[in-house]
Amino acid sequence: MTDKSKIQKDSIGLERRSFLRMGLMSTAAISWVPSLAKGKDNSLATGNVNRKDISIQIEGAGSLNKALQICADIYPKNRISDILSFTNKSGYRMTVSPAGADVNGYPVAICMCPDLTFGMLGSRFVANRDYLDTFRGHLNQLPRNMRLNGKFFVNEDFLSGADRVLTQVMYPIWIWEIYLATGDIKLLEFHHEPLQRCLKYIESRTSPEGIVNQVDADDWQYSEGADWVDWCPERMEGSTCVYHTWYVRALECCVNIFRTLEDKKSETMCAERRKLQFDVLNKYFWNGKAYWDNLNFQGEKVGRFWCDSQIWPIAYGYSSKEQASTIFQRIDGSPEVFEGVPLRWCAPIAPGDEDPRYAADGKYGANMCPDLRQYSWFGRLGSGDILARYRLGQQDHALKLVLRFGEIV
Secondary structure (H helix, E strand, O other): OOHHHHHHHHHHHHHHHHHHHHHHHHHHHHHHOHHHHOOOOOOHHHHOOOOOOOOOOOOOOOHHHHHHHHHHOHHHHHEEOOOOHHHOOOOOEEOOOOOOHHHHOOOOOOOHHHHHHHHHHHHOOOOOHHHHHHHHHHHHHHHHHEOOOOOEOOOOOOOOOOOOOOHHHHHHHHHHHHHHHHOOHHHHHHHHHHHHHHHHHHHHOEOOOOOEOOEOOOOOOOOOOOOOOOOOHHHOOEOEHHHHHHHHHHHHHHHHHHHHOOOHHHHHHHHHHHHHHHHHHHHHHEOOOOEOOEEEEOOEEEOOOOHHHHHHHHHOOOOOHHHHHHHHHHHHHOHHHHOOOOOEOOOOOOHHHOOHHHOOOOOOOOOOOHHHOOEOOHHHHHHHHHHHHHHOOOHHHHHHHHHHHHHHO
16 A cells, blocks of 8 residues: 555544544434424523633543543544634634645535534534634635525535535524524524525425425536535435435524524425425335435436435434334344444445446446445434434434444544
């Protein structure tokens, strides 16, 4: 192995560990405080006070607190000051990996979706306002990366942009969640008009049935993603379940945002859209045994049983008890696969079932990432799995997963 290859491999490992910890922090925190998981205002924001020391200390000696401390330790390492920090009023920025652009190949490493989103969710619960303020700086920079028609542009020069297509629906979630942690109405007022443009663009890409298609066939580049996997063509275009699941969640946040701003017209619009999108999950994505992963990849439906397609509708309460039971019967039947390390992003693909376009001489053979084909990180799958378990009352199983990942990272 060449020195360069070793550096890249070590960097990937460091990035994965960083994301594992940030994902676990957000998961454990949300699970720990059910009121916030339900979208209610809470008093924890009072603990977010300015401190001179940027370290994070989790009180208590229990196993859960130990796992939280392991995760919290990654925040100081991922909060850096560099040539790009001018975009953040805090003077710092949060990164996916602290290894540096010269090593990991991410000169911006914004990764708003999903990487920094999970870190932001966890930051609301640490008793150090510096981190939450840094994430807020990322949020306030986003409207500068939005076109007049409301579309966030993606990775166009590596020095700006919203990073991933899914930012379009993550943006409203950031606004509401950071507002819950700060109670600052000025935050909502600042994003009022950009949020309306953001939603207008999504609607312009929505069919009469409610199916959104933000990325047309072959109109993508690696690192964009039609949802949050950015290396697999099946998730780079079309209409994915992950996108639609988080769109429902985004609309719920929008209802709360516009209600707080006393914008009745926008509130009503979002409430109606939320109902339509909720119905889309059941009417078009549910196939009786699982959720379709993509309704329109090169004109075809895709059903690979991607874990995040299945578990996030459960985690957010969008699946019925029967649907959740059917999904977890399959997951629990192969825990070494679906709750293994690293976690798989889909059910194992038998050689005879693989799409020939992924063969060496196929359409995607030259630019696919074969070592990533069947895997994804904890933040996308493990956190959703844990929250789904809590949703169904499987607290022991959920806590076991939290502690397990705490040991791993």
